[in-house]
Amino acid sequence: MRAPARQRPRQTPIAKRQLILRVAREEFAARGFAGTRVETLARKARVNKALLYYYFGSKLGLYKHIIHDDVDRFSSRMREVAEAAATAEEKIARWVEALATHFTDEPTLPLMMLRELADGGSHLDAETLRELTIFVPLLRSLIEQGQREGVFGQADPITLHFMLMGSTLFFTANAPIRRRIRQLGYAQPPMEIAPFVNHLQHVALRSLRKDPDHAHSID
Amino acid sequence: MRAPARQRPRQTPIAKRQLILRVAREEFAARGFAGTRVETLARKARVNKALLYYYFGSKLGLYKHIIHDDVDRFSSRMREVAEAAATAEEKIARWVEALATHFTDEPTLPLMMLRELADGGSHLDAETLRELTIFVPLLRSLIEQGQREGVFGQADPITLHFMLMGSTLFFTANAPIRRRIRQLGYAQPPMEIAPFVNHLQHVALRSLRKDPDHAHSID
DNA sequence: GTCTATAAATAGATAGAC
DNA sequence: GTCTATCTATTTATAGAC
Numbered sequence: 001m002r003a004p005a006r007q008r009p010r011q012t013p014i015a016k017r018q019l020i021l022r023v024a025r026e027e028f029a030a031r032g033f034a035g036t037r038v039e040t041l042a043r044k045a046r047v048n049k050a051l052l053y054y055y056f057g058s059k060l061g062l063y064k065h066i067i068h069d070d071v072d073r074f075s076s077r078m079r080e081v082a083e084a085a086a087t088a089e090e091k092i093a094r095w096v097e098a099l100a101t102h103f104t105d106e107p108t109l110p111l112m113m114l115r116e117l118a119d120g121g122s123h124l125d126a127e128t129l130r131e132l133t134i135f136v137p138l139l140r141s142l143i144e145q146g147q148r149e150g151v152f153g154q155a156d157p158i159t160l161h162f163m164l165m166g167s168t169l170f171f172t173a174n175a176p177i178r179r180r181i182r183q184l185g186y187a188q189p190p191m192e193i194a195p196f197v198n199h200l201q202h203v204a205l206r207s208l209r210k211d212p213d214h215a216h217s218i219d
Numbered sequence: 220m221r222a223p224a225r226q227r228p229r230q231t232p233i234a235k236r237q238l239i240l241r242v243a244r245e246e247f248a249a250r251g252f253a254g255t256r257v258e259t260l261a262r263k264a265r266v267n268k269a270l271l272y273y274y275f276g277s278k279l280g281l282y283k284h285i286i287h288d289d290v291d292r293f294s295s296r297m298r299e300v301a302e303a304a305a306t307a308e309e310k311i312a313r314w315v316e317a318l319a320t321h322f323t324d325e326p327t328l329p330l331m332m333l334r335e336l337a338d339g340g341s342h343l344d345a346e347t348l349r350e351l352t353i354f355v356p357l358l359r360s361l362i363e364q365g366q367r368e369g370v371f372g373q374a375d376p377i378t379l380h381f382m383l384m385g386s387t388l389f390f391t392a393n394a395p396i397r398r399r400i401r402q403l404g405y406a407q408p409p410m411e412i413a414p415f416v417n418h419l420q421h422v423a424l425r426s427l428r429k430d431p432d433h434a435h436s437i438d
Numbered sequence: 439g440t441c442t443a444t445a446a447a448t449a450g451a452t453a454g455a456c
Numbered sequence: 457g458t459c460t461a462t463c464t465a466t467t468t469a470t471a472g473a474c
Binding site for chain 1: 248250251252253254330333334335336337338339340343345348349351352355356375377378381382384385386387388389390392393395396399400403405406408409414415418419421422425426
């Protein structure tokens with residue numbers, strides 16, 4: 001009778017690999033590529049530096065792996081929203097909601113996106129870049145659906161994309177700065193994202209609707 | 220008869236200091252704080268590293284000096300826009316225009332802002348942070364002016380701020396990525412900022428106007 | 439103010455044992 | 457797969473001459 005092909009160590013290899021990825025995602029998001037120390041990743045993941053190189057080849061390889069995965073999950077989620085069965089108005093509202101929810105669920109993503117923006121996308125490979133191009137076409141199809149449904153007028157999907165993505169990125173990533181502004185007593189900026197999402201949905205829908213007179217609340 | 224207190228070298232001290240600042244601004248914007256090498260700054264400014272430490276004490280001191288100055292100029296410019304003599308509608312349009320123009324005139328600023336966002340504002344001192352709090356009150360006063368003029372309804376200055384600043388930051392900093400998307404043939408995203416500004420102005424004004432029926436073009 | 443030279447610490451990465 | 461030990465190149469920063 002044959003023994004199992006491999007004996008499992010206390011912690012399975014996959015788990016260690018996943019642990020490295022999890023720790024690295026946090027660190028890269030918090031400190032950026034240049035600011036992250038491989039030594040620190042190894043220490044926090046409780047593995048040796050050499051294991052990290054064994055799995056990912058280099059610090060850069062690890063970084064690219066992470067950002068590719070994260071962008072992939074993000075674009076998949078937004079694609080689902082846009083391709084669901086619902087009215088265009090409903091889906092625009094859900095789109096805004098999904099942006100905010102995804103950034104809340106995966107708070108490292110907006111930070112990585114901001115860093116890539118600042119770096120001119122220098123760590124994004126062609127495939128990752130392709131995933132990032134789906135947002136505008138998805139919004140375009142939503143606008144066209146709304147036009148067919150008779151509720152949307154002419155609108156530019158590019159402006160819409162930059163408006164929704166830009167403001168959500170900004171609001172999400174700005175949270176620590178708002179917190180400090182509060183602590184310093186300079187102002188009382190809001191910390192909750194829900195009211196912001198609600199406002200943004202209304203602004204988006206109002207900018208899209210054909211006949212402003214027919215505007216009605218979405219909530 | 221007394222000789223001049225100091226002889227001027229071929230290049231005056233101030234010029235060297237300014238040169239260091241100029242080079243450092245570019246480098247910090249392009250590579251971030253952690254990614255910037257003091258050695259590189261010295262080489263590009265054609266001075267010695269030691270001179271940089273003589274003037275600014277440390278790499279961090281230099282960075283803080285720059286971001287403080289840049290934020291200061293930015294907030295001053297936006298304050299001027301908001302406090303000019305004009306209608307609220309006109310000033311909202313100018314506000315959007317000024318955001319875009321300033322980011323175009325000083326392309327390092329949006330990059331620094333994105334990096335600070337990602338870093339949780341860790342390199343922003345209290346005074347710099349205070350300057351950053353003026354945007355929302357300025358927009359609030361613009362909204363109130365518009366209400367007094369009978370053209371604006373209820374609106375949230377915070378959402379407005381995040382929408383305008385966020386989307387302009389995003390569009391501006393995104394230019395290199397759009398360029399690559401073009402080169403790869405994935406899409407033909409626009410490179411010009413003018414149409415984006417125009418759209419954003421309209422969206423902003425439409426979201427602010429009291430009675431959508433009275434909407435009229437601003438151009 | 440400006441430089442040369444260098445200290446002292448740390449970086450990313452690899453060799454090789456197990 | 458995982459580790460210890462280590463190499464080599466950089467990095468920030470300073471001392472001290474001019």
